[in-house]
Amino acid sequence: MQWFTIHLAALFLGFLLDLLLGDPHWLPHPIRLIGSLIALLEKGLRRLFPATPKGELAGGVALVILTAGISTGVAVGLLILLGLLSPALAFVGEVILSYQMLAARSLRDESTKVQRALEQGTLDEARQAVSMIVGRDTERLDEAGVAKAAVETVAENASDGVIAPLLFLAVGGAPLGVFYKACNTMDSMVGYKNDRYLYFGRAAALWDDVLNFIPARLSGVLMCLAAPLAGLKAGGAFRVFFRDRKNHKSPNSAHTEAACAGALGVQLAGSNFYFGKLVEKPTIGDPLRPVEPGDIARANRLMYATAALALVLFCLLPLSILLITQGGLPHG
Secondary structure (H helix, E strand, C coil): CHHHHHHHHHHHHHHHHHHHHCCCCCCCCHHHHHHHHHHHHHHHHHHHCCCCHHHHHHHHHHHHHHHHHHHHHHHHHHHHHHHHHCHHHHHHHHHHHHHHCCCHHHHHHHHHHHHHHHHHCCHHHHHHHHHCCCCCCCCCCCHHHHHHHHHHHHHHHHHHHHHHHHHHHHHHHHHHHHHHHHHHHHHHHHCCCCCCCCCCCHHHHHHHHHHHHHHHHHHHHHHHHHHHHHCCCHHHHHHHHHHHCCCCCCCCCHHHHHHHHHHHCCEEECCEEECCEEECCCEEECCCCCCCCHHHHHHHHHHHHHHHHHHHHHHHHHHHHHHHHHCCCCCC
16 A cells, blocks of 8 residues: 555645645646647547547547546656656656646636735726636626626636545546546536537536546535635535535536535526527525625635545545554655
8 A cells, every 4th residue: 555655645745735836827737738639639530530420429539538548648657757767756746746636726816816806906807807717708797796706616616626636636646636637628628518519529528527426526515514614604505505506507517616605605606698698597505695706715715625624534534544554654
């Protein structure tokens, strides 16, 4: 179990690095490289497979296999190469990869820009800031709508940007974390039900649903449990979580939104405009009060509390047990 101890230690240090550094734009990031790989593979596969529903479905399956396989293979190969040079280098490599699979700090930073614009800038500046982190049309949003969009983004991405990567990293180290993020990035790039991706992106969307089935539900429960740590209400979080966690077309997206809405005592989701068209969606939570800019900071506190609880359960607790049974950190 020495390898398990090492990658749990790497995960813990990677989590700390994410808290300290976030995602500096000057630093090369594997997710951007994976995004470039997906775009390159899509271009090649569309040429290779016929532009028919069956052809695009087959091309989409090939995209999932190639993207996941290449990304994970590169991560494994890199760690093996570093290990041949020095076990210490391999450990540092896994720390860095683990750090780059997590997005708690960048999620907080980007959403805080929206809050700052609402409190200190203009509505147009706030709309521009939130447009960088949401997919809906933002030019129609009022102040409450901008704040709600930012809160929803923090709540939803707490699962696939923080808790799910933590779980995959804890189970299989950096390679499994890279595997998860490659599949999640695919879904964010091609998993749309529009004319271009209705068939080609279906495999990526379905596979992402499979991978997030357990993490999404676990994230919702952890967020409810973490609510008191963030100064919010666990009772409201659990009530809305169990009632509204299925109020979304995606089987995974509403779990953390429901927990967050209940903890804050606000109503999230509902209908919005996307690419100029009104999309009807059910609401999540109760409109006990309007969403306000300060709810963005509260949602971030809740996200961090949930991440801390997940870190204890997925990493620190098993790491402590392993260290006690092994008599300390393993030596290279």
